Amino acid sequence: MKTIDYYNQNADQFVASTFHVAMGELYQPFINHLSDCAIILDLGCGTGRDSLAFKKLGYQVEAIDFSEELVAKAKGLTGINVRQQSFYELDEQDKYHGIWACASLLHCDRENLADVMLRILNALKVNGILYMSFKYGESDREKDGRAFTDLNEQQAQDLLNQLEGFQPLKQWITVDQRPDREEEWLNLLWKKHA
Structure with a gap:
């Protein structure tokens, strides 16, 4: 559980380094597919930055994170009742119009990724x-x-192939927006079909 220890011990630093990152360009492809009254789950919400942005846009937002310290910070920031929960424990059925998992599933063990996607x-x-x-x-x-x-891209396709029910809408690469970073990110937008 080292990863959770990291977030619990470095919550303030994590907030400082991620909270002010400009995210509008990433939100747009996601919210383009949502109605005005959509219910969004921020899965692994971290600081609550994205939950707050979606709340301000008028969406109904729920949020979970596994780090006790980040849950406390996200609650304080958003006024949302953020739940302390792992994505391994997600068990809702047919509830959300959108699920936002920004930089959170990268902490999922690869062998459990297909189960979490299900x-x-x-x-x-x-x-x-x-x-x-x-x-x-x-x-x-x-x-x-x-x-x-x-x-x-190939691993994303392999993951998609393990699941019946998702159709890919968009896939693109971005560069980390934090001033001290040059890492690339793979962004995926998938839709649940009937």
Whole structure:
């Protein structure tokens, strides 16, 4: 559980380094597919930055994170009742119009990724939209006490092939927006079909 320890011990630093990142360009492809009254789950909400943005846009937002410290910070920031929960425990059925998993599923063990995707699929309503992002690459690695599952286009396709019910809408690569970073990210937008 080293990854959670990292976030619990470095919550303030994490907030400082990620909260002010400009995310509008990433939100747009996701919200383009949502109605005004959509219910969004921010899966692995971290600081609550994206939950707050979606709330301000008028969406109904629920949020979960596994780090106790980040849950507290996200609650304080958003006024949303953020739940302390792992994506491994997601068990809602046909509830959300959109699930936003920005830089969160990259902490999912690769061997459990298909199971978590199935949980996400079940939690989405028909025609629901999933956005997720991974650090671009193909390895499973550890950095600064955190475990990462990187993803490239072929691995994303392999994952999609394991699941019946998702149709890919868009896939694109972005560069990290934080001033001290040059990492690339793989962004995926998938839709749950009937």
